Amino acid sequence: xxxxxxxxxxxxxxxxQQRGWSFSRLIDPELRIWELRPGNHRxxxxxxxxxxxxxxxxxxxxxxxxxRALRRAQRNYWRAVDRIxx
Numbered sequence: 676x677x678x679x680x681x682x683x684x685x686x687x688x689x690x691x692q693q694r695g696w697s698f699s700r701l702i703d704p705e706l707r708i709w710e711l712r713p714g715n716h717r718x719x720x721x722x723x724x725x726x727x728x729x730x731x732x733x734x735x736x737x738x739x740x741x742x743r744a745l746r747r748a749q750r751n752y753w754r755a756v757d758r759i760x761x
Contacts, residue, residue, distance in 0.1 A: 698711060698712050698713065699711050699712065700712070702719065702740060702745060702748075703745065703748070703749060706721065706749060706752050707721055707722065708720070708721045708730065708745075708748055708749065708752060709721065710740070712735075715734060715735045716732065716733070716734055716735065717732065717733055717734075717735050717744065718730075718731070718732045719731045719732075719744065719745070719747075719748030719751075721752055721755075723752075723755050723756055723759055724759045724760075726759075728752075728755045728759075730747075730748040730751040730752055730755065731744060731747045731748040731751055
């Protein structure tokens with residue numbers, strides 16, 4: 676899992692998008708929250724003030740996106756924005 680995070684940090688989200696890598700996908704278009712998908716774990720992250728911020732991590736148990744995990748990631752997004760001051 677750490678190697679996926681390191682790779683994402685090295686190339687950034689635009690680089691991953693351009694390459695069409697499937698280890699990451701957009702889960703909230705309005706807030707631009709992404710889901711990193713290493714194995715059966717998921718990590719929600721976003722770019723805030725030029726930094727990648729990990730918002731929430733969970734173990735994937737079904738094929739559908741867990742609505743509670745998305746809500747928690749959204750809540751943590753706004754907390755991070757408040758903390759960073761964007």
